[in-house]
Amino acid sequence: QKEVEQNSGPLSVPEGAIASLNCTYSDRGSQSFFWYRQYSGKSPELIMFIYSNGDKEDGRFTAQLNKASQYVSLLIRDSQPSDSATYLCAVTRNTDKLIFGTGTRLQVFP
Amino acid sequence: DAGVIQSPRHEVTEMGQEVTLRCKPISGHNSLFWYRQTMMRGLELLIYFNNNVPIDDSGMPEDRFSAKMPNASFSTLKIQPSEPRDSAVYFCASSSRRRNSNQPQHFGDGTRLSIL
Numbered sequence: 001q002k003e004v005e006q007n008s009g010p011l012s013v014p015e016g017a018i019a020s021l022n023c024t025y026s027d028r029g030s031q032s033f034f035w036y037r038q039y040s041g042k043s044p045e046l047i048m049f050i051y052s053n054g055d056k057e058d059g060r061f062t063a064q065l066n067k068a069s070q071y072v073s074l075l076i077r078d079s080q081p082s083d084s085a086t087y088l089c090a091v092t093r094n095t096d097k098l099i100f101g102t103g104t105r106l107q108v109f110p
Numbered sequence: 111d112a113g114v115i116q117s118p119r120h121e122v123t124e125m126g127q128e129v130t131l132r133c134k135p136i137s138g139h140n141s142l143f144w145y146r147q148t149m150m151r152g153l154e155l156l157i158y159f160n161n162n163v164p165i166d167d168s169g170m171p172e173d174r175f176s177a178k179m180p181n182a183s184f185s186t187l188k189i190q191p192s193e194p195r196d197s198a199v200y201f202c203a204s205s206s207r208r209r210n211s212n213q214p215q216h217f218g219d220g221t222r223l224s225i226l
Contacts, residue, residue, distance in 0.1 A: 034214060043201055043217040044153070088153065096141050096207060097166055098215060102152040 003027060006089055006101035013108055019076040021104050023089030026070070033065055033072045034098065036088040044088055048074065079108045112136070114218035116202050122224045128190040131221045134183055135204030143215060144177055144187050145201040153201070159185065160207055192225045199223070 005024045013019045021035075032051050036044035050056045050063040050072065062075040072091070076083055086103040115134040123129060135142045143158040157167040159179045167177070174193070179185040189196055199222050203215040 036217075043220050046214045046216065049214050096143070096158055096160060096205065097155060098143075099155075100153040 002101075003099045004089055004091055004101035006087075006104045008102060009105040010107045011104055013079050013106070015079060015081060015108055015110050017079050017108075019079045019083065019106055019108065021074040021076075021087050021089075021106065022071060023073065023091075023101055024071045025089075025091045025099075027091070027093065027099075028067075028070065029093050030067075030070075030091040032092050033063070034090040034092075035061075035063060035072075035074045036090060036100075038086045038088060038103065040085075047087075076106075079106075081108050081110055084108050114202055114204050114216055116200075116218035116221050118221060119219060120222045120224075122226065123192060124226050125193055126191045127225075128188065129192045129196075129223060129225075131187040131200050131202075131223070133185045133187070133202030133218060135185070135202070136216060137183070139204035139206050139216075140182065141205045141207045141215075142179060142185050143203040143205075144185070145203065145217075146198045147201060147220075148198045156187070194225045197223055197225050 034049045035047045037047050038044045048063045050065045056063045060077045064073045086105045088103045089101040090098040092098050117132045141160050144156040147153045156169045157177045162179045177187045199220045201220045203217045205215040206213045
């Protein structure tokens with residue numbers, strides 16, 4: 001079992017819809033959770049981070065964390081073609097070492 | 111604000127040559143990370159430093175790879191001798207380590223390395 005698992009996709013959603021990206025992790029001691037966006041040929045870019053159970057909203061993005069079920073998700077409301085990218089989930093214990101998933105490719109079509 | 115700066119952006123060299131990748135972290139950040147990204151293996155942590163001290167180098171593939179951080183504003187990743195399987199994009203990232211808190215890592219633009 002991989003430490004951080006994501007569906008590779010592609011996840012295809014129409015413009016204006018909600019995109020839901022999911023991530024599960026195996027280490028129950030994980031404390032911090034991050035979502036990065038990576039456009040093709042570019043570097044990962046931090047979108048959101050979440051430490052506590054529940055929801056955290058930032059603009060069109062909402063991160064959801066459920067430590068009991070060991071999953072974290074990212075919702076993108078009003079999806080735009082410019083949101084088309086690979087989304088990387090990363091988790092860590094109380095150390096600096098991030099464990100990345102392999103990413104989910106999102107395609108938003110007009 | 112200046113982000114993480116990596117050089118060179120692209121490197122093409124022949125097998126057996128020495129390759130040196132450079133990174134300047136964000137000013138004030140005290141943790142620095144070297145990653146490698148390939149299609150097959152995704153994003154892998156090679157090594158990371160805290161306050162210029164290597165903390166975890168368990169991801170370094172083999173003795174051909176070495177990394178240094180002589181001061182808070184500069185780090186190098188060296189491959190000697192290089193092999194075609196080292197071809198990948200190498201990212202440097204930095205963060206501000208605080209007690210009991212994981213601050214987000216910010217990535218440089220990466221070095222695209224091709225070993226012929």
